[in-house]
Amino acid sequence: MGRAKKVVLAYSGGVDTSVCIPYLKQEWGVEEVITLAADLGQGEELEPVREKALKSGATESLVVNVQESFIKDYAFPAIQANAIYENRYPLATALARPLIAKALVEAAQKYEADAVAHGCTGKGNDQVRFDVAVTAMNPDLKILAPAREWGMSREETIAYGERFGIPSPVKKSSPYSIDKNLLGRSIEAGVLEDPSQEPPEEVYEMTKAIVDTPNEPEYIEIGFVKGIPATLNGESKNPIELISKLNQLVGNHGVGRIDMIENRLVGIKSREIYESPAMVALIQAHRDLESLTLTGDVTQYKRGIEETYSQLIYNGLWFSPLKAALDAFIQQTQERVSGTVRMKLFKGNATIVGRRSDNSLYNPEMATYGAEDRFDHKAAEGFIYIWGMPTRIWAGQNNS
Numbered sequence: 001m002g003r004a005k006k007v008v009l010a011y012s013g014g015v016d017t018s019v020c021i022p023y024l025k026q027e028w029g030v031e032e033v034i035t036l037a038a039d040l041g042q043g044e045e046l047e048p049v050r051e052k053a054l055k056s057g058a059t060e061s062l063v064v065n066v067q068e069s070f071i072k073d074y075a076f077p078a079i080q081a082n083a084i085y086e087n088r089y090p091l092a093t094a095l096a097r098p099l100i101a102k103a104l105v106e107a108a109q110k111y112e113a114d115a116v117a118h119g120c121t122g123k124g125n126d127q128v129r130f131d132v133a134v135t136a137m138n139p140d141l142k143i144l145a146p147a148r149e150w151g152m153s154r155e156e157t158i159a160y161g162e163r164f165g166i167p168s169p170v171k172k173s174s175p176y177s178i179d180k181n182l183l184g185r186s187i188e189a190g191v192l193e194d195p196s197q198e199p200p201e202e203v204y205e206m207t208k209a210i211v212d213t214p215n216e217p218e219y220i221e222i223g224f225v226k227g228i229p230a231t232l233n234g235e236s237k238n239p240i241e242l243i244s245k246l247n248q249l250v251g252n253h254g255v256g257r258i259d260m261i262e263n264r265l266v267g268i269k270s271r272e273i274y275e276s277p278a279m280v281a282l283i284q285a286h287r288d289l290e291s292l293t294l295t296g297d298v299t300q301y302k303r304g305i306e307e308t309y310s311q312l313i314y315n316g317l318w319f320s321p322l323k324a325a326l327d328a329f330i331q332q333t334q335e336r337v338s339g340t341v342r343m344k345l346f347k348g349n350a351t352i353v354g355r356r357s358d359n360s361l362y363n364p365e366m367a368t369y370g371a372e373d374r375f376d377h378k379a380a381e382g383f384i385y386i387w388g389m390p391t392r393i394w395a396g397q398n399n400s
């Protein structure tokens with residue numbers, strides 16, 4: 001009796017996930033492997049991926065287009081939360097994992113599978129994200145992770161695959177491990193593992209090197225409705241169009257490159273290169289619009305929540321009670337976050353140069369130093385007297 005009879009495997013088409021198919025059947029006694037490749041806008045033809053799964057021994061090979069849900073249900077809430085892990089990483093890969101997990105659980109139900117599987121290693125974050133998300137949606141479903149247990153080197157994995165008709169990579173495979181979707185690229189491994197070395201230009205695809213960016217600045221205007229990006233330069237855009245167009249415009253000016261040492265949940269530090277032009281620009285613009293439309297206390301309180309929210313996404317707790325509770329708070333704050341933000345793109349920088357909102361809390365008569373000033377300067381004296389009371393009492397005690 002194997003570990004499971006029928007398994008839905010999260011399939012990316014690479015060597016590891018392809019080898020998972022015969023491995024699950026031969027070593028773990030699985031009778032049927034159904035593969036599921038999620039189309040997250042990675043820009044890769046998925047028909048060959050679908051066929052490769054069948055050639056590798058899958059009984060059924062599914063391709064599901066989840067792009068729209070990815071942007072609407074995952075990226076947009078993350079933008080509303082200004083979610084950036086450790087102040088740098090806009091979470092492109094981390095946001096995709098719970099959605100793939102959801103598709104796996106749905107397929108498992110539809111095909112009456114008793115397990116789901118993925119090809120993550122045992123030292124990364126993704127295994128945690130898949131496993132915890134699946135458990136949250138269906139605690140009875142088994143989760144198999146062959147690559148976490150098989151202990152094969154890359155060469156051994158390729159050799160194992162060849163025994164079962166899985167071709168070794170035709171072109172010289174990239175020295176990098178790259179995860180790509182509509183929200184960006186995450187690049188690891190190869191020379192990047194030396195954190196003292198500058199990443200070679202070849203790792204980048206969505207962002208231009210500064211030397212190649214236009215010599216004139218470009219201005220863009222992003223419109224938000226209740227914290228959700230809705231227009232670009234005055235034109236309504238559907239979610240996928242908006243992200244794609246922004247990736248192109250912003251990346252063209254070299255904005256959205258990130259080179260960081262990041263703390264993984266499993267306790268190790270890893271050197272990560274990211275490209276995420278649209279997300280970087282959108283979160284910057286969204287945060288700015290909040291500064292115009294939210295009261296100071298809500299803004300400041302929300303900044304603390306944002307840190308936790310980013311950690312929840314990174315640490316695989318997208319489907320969790322704390323995340324749901326924070327979502328409710330964040331949604332409430334977004335009611336008034338509508339308006340436009342003007343951004344200047346130039347030589348690797350995105351600078352906010354203007355913002356407007358019908359819900360603006362900026363009051364010119366209160367802010368001005370000019371003749372229209374309506375601020376009661378005299379009232380400040382009493383305010384400061386009371387505000388400073390505890391300090392005065394403390395200072396008197398200290399000095400006596």
Ligand SMILES: Nc1ncnc2c1ncn2[C@@H]1O[C@H](COP(=O)(O)OP(=O)(O)OP(=O)(O)O)[C@@H](O)[C@H]1O
Nearest residue numbers: 010011012014015016017036037038118119120179
């Ligand atoms: N687009 C996708 N659709 C379904 N599952 C995916 C997709 N991308 C990644 N996965 C799953 O996430 C796991 C981890 O992804 P990761 O980027 O580390 O591996 P990969 O390089 O894509 O896979 P491989 O090692 O086969 O090349 C994969 O093994 C696979 O199970």
Ligand SMILES: NC(=O)NCCC[C@H](N)C(=O)O
Nearest residue numbers: 093094125177178179186188
């Ligand atoms: N190249 C990859 O497969 N990267 C996946 C992980 C990216 C990033 N460090 C994360 O944990 O989300």
Ligand SMILES: N[C@@H](CC(=O)O)C(=O)O
Nearest residue numbers: 120121123124125126127
């Ligand atoms: N996807 C990679 C990296 C990660 O999960 O952080 C792995 O499976 O190891």
